[in-house]
Amino acid sequence: MIKYMKIILLLISPFASANNKEWGTYINAKGFFYSESIPIKSLFNKMDGDLEQGRFIYTHNSVESGISYTSNFYTATLGYMSRYDYLIRYSEDAIFLLHRKGNDLDAPIRDYNLLLQGNRAKSTGKTFELNFNASTNITLMLKGSWFKSQDLLDGIISGALTSDETGLEYNNLSLNYTYDQDLVFGRSIVEPGGKGMAMDAGLKIQLSDAISLSLSSYDLYSKIKWDQAPFTIAHQNTDTVMFDDQGMISVKPSLSGFYGKDNIIQRFTTRNQYEATYTTATFSYWVKDEVIASEHFAQLGTRYTSTYGNFSTAFYPAQQALELGYKSDHIAVLLKSDNLDFNKAKLLAIETGISYQW
Numbered sequence: 001m002i003k004y005m006k007i008i009l010l011l012i013s014p015f016a017s018a019n020n021k022e023w024g025t026y027i028n029a030k031g032f033f034y035s036e037s038i039p040i041k042s043l044f045n046k047m048d049g050d051l052e053q054g055r056f057i058y059t060h061n062s063v064e065s066g067i068s069y070t071s072n073f074y075t076a077t078l079g080y081m082s083r084y085d086y087l088i089r090y091s092e093d094a095i096f097l098l099h100r101k102g103n104d105l106d107a108p109i110r111d112y113n114l115l116l117q118g119n120r121a122k123s124t125g126k127t128f129e130l131n132f133n134a135s136t137n138i139t140l141m142l143k144g145s146w147f148k149s150q151d152l153l154d155g156i157i158s159g160a161l162t163s164d165e166t167g168l169e170y171n172n173l174s175l176n177y178t179y180d181q182d183l184v185f186g187r188s189i190v191e192p193g194g195k196g197m198a199m200d201a202g203l204k205i206q207l208s209d210a211i212s213l214s215l216s217s218y219d220l221y222s223k224i225k226w227d228q229a230p231f232t233i234a235h236q237n238t239d240t241v242m243f244d245d246q247g248m249i250s251v252k253p254s255l256s257g258f259y260g261k262d263n264i265i266q267r268f269t270t271r272n273q274y275e276a277t278y279t280t281a282t283f284s285y286w287v288k289d290e291v292i293a294s295e296h297f298a299q300l301g302t303r304y305t306s307t308y309g310n311f312s313t314a315f316y317p318a319q320q321a322l323e324l325g326y327k328s329d330h331i332a333v334l335l336k337s338d339n340l341d342f343n344k345a346k347l348l349a350i351e352t353g354i355s356y357q358w
Helices: 002-015 092-102
Strands: 022-035 056-070 074-090 111-133 138-164 167-179 194-206 211-243 249-266 271-279 283-292 295-306 309-316 321-327 331-337 347-357
Touching: 056 347, 074 092, 074 138, 092 111, 111 194, 138 211, 138 249, 167 249, 309 331, 321 347
Parallel strands: none
Antiparallel strands: 022 056, 022 347, 056 074, 074 111, 111 138, 138 167, 138 194, 167 211, 194 211, 211 249, 211 271, 271 283, 283 295, 295 309, 309 321, 321 331, 331 347
């Protein structure tokens, strides 16, 4: 597939206008971290931060480098990328219990509903992106990536727990997940490998000289096929009746289930962006919303264009986060956070890029 894209890139380049064509090279890196309930640093430090209500933890990190070709009608890029994606959904009781355990605190006596759902993969491969003018007012973006994956985790743990004077007791706990490391039975396994692809798409409409609307969907379609991936399906029941040494009846929880290998399909989390922009000679103003796992990251932003480059800032009302950015012909830097003390940040994103055209 990639070799055909290289051929296409070479074949279409002579038909572009010679007045505005450029070959170039680029490298960019992006890191996005969001923890809704607890500071990001606390996740790696025994959950010692302050706990708030929330539903998920998400990170998407990528590095990409390659070559680009620009004409009057389109821009095409061919690159190599590495990415890491991790999404954890949880119930409020689950993150509460993990926080209590991390801080060596007893759980209050009551019933708890447990839900932990994880989706993780590390991938490396090739990309091809095409931006082109469908008409004088409409620009389209299409991007595909083809990769190999490792570091598999995809599954769910759910059930009920009860806390009493003796501690926590699981009640009807269910587990169903695929993985590269068996955390339940501790068996030795061969780490599985996956192959996959993902597609991005974007649309920009120029309503007037000053007003534009855009829509972008990242990982609009994705599919990772894992061959012979290890899995575990287990269930813990508190209604198991046993007899003790004195012949008395006792009821104890028991874990039963099975593990094996199977071919599975995993998918990335889709990220959608909606934006409306008003542009003047030196300033741009925009309203933008990015949706990740049903969470909205809405922002209000402005950009100042000067001979030294573009300076931008944006504010996220819901997350109370601030974004600062700078972009020139060859360098781009962006930083966003909800706290000036990064040790307390729940939202932290860093983007850098370097490009050169000849």
